[in-house]
């Protein structure tokens with residue numbers, strides 16, 4: 001991943017009062033539609049989609065809905081979008097994922113090129129929060145794992161290249177919502193719109209002037225039925241049942257993802273005390 005270059009990737013959106021963040025949509029169109037219908041999202045000055053947009057059951061329809069929003073949305077590329085473009089161009093994937101391989105074949109050449117050209121991060125000024133960095137996984141890497149309970153030493157490494165004037169970092173990728181403080185910066189993970197772990201529904205966030213983690217309730221039976229009739233992915237029924245109903249618990253997801261966080265020597269405790 002290219003080194004962080006704020007100057008090169010800072011689209012100017014003046015006076016952003018409210019920013020809605022949708023992450024890890026993964027081609028689940030009904031879930032995205034439900035979030036976009038939320039009054040707070042409709043009223044937001046900007047929607048930022050922090051990557052992993054299309055690798056899922058309805059890649060083309062999701063691409064068309066997102067790009068149809070025009071200047072109301074800022075699209076960022078996640079690792080799954082990068083892999084999708086690689087697959088579409090016949091390059092070998094870094095891991096085997098049946099629905100990603102299928103989704104890659106659905107995109108047109110123009111759509112693949114558009115996904116490849118998406119920026120990996122953006123820095124925006126949001127009222128009440130100041131400068132906010134939006135990325136997919138971490139600011140320096142589109143598939144690095146950083147969790148709510150990752151140790152401070154890991155967060156220090158993850159944030160090492162982030163400019164000092166950025167007080168809030170928004171990242172997705174792990175499909176579980178959280179906010180935490182890390183080395184003086186507020187970290188916001190909105191969770192996943194389309195493939196949530198731990199709790200079903202479409203998870204998103206609203207920024208400005210504070211930070212709200214939001215969840216849109218879904219009619220899971222209706223979403224599964226609609227995916228089954230709308231997607232040509234061969235194993236769609238099984239896929240939808242697992243992801244729409246959030247069969248994976250947050251404990252299971254944390255156990256798996258924690259293995260991808262490096263080990264750090266423990267710091268001896270000093271101050272402060274509670």
Ligand SMILES: [Mn+2]
Nearest residue numbers: 052078079173
């Ligand atoms: Mn991802």
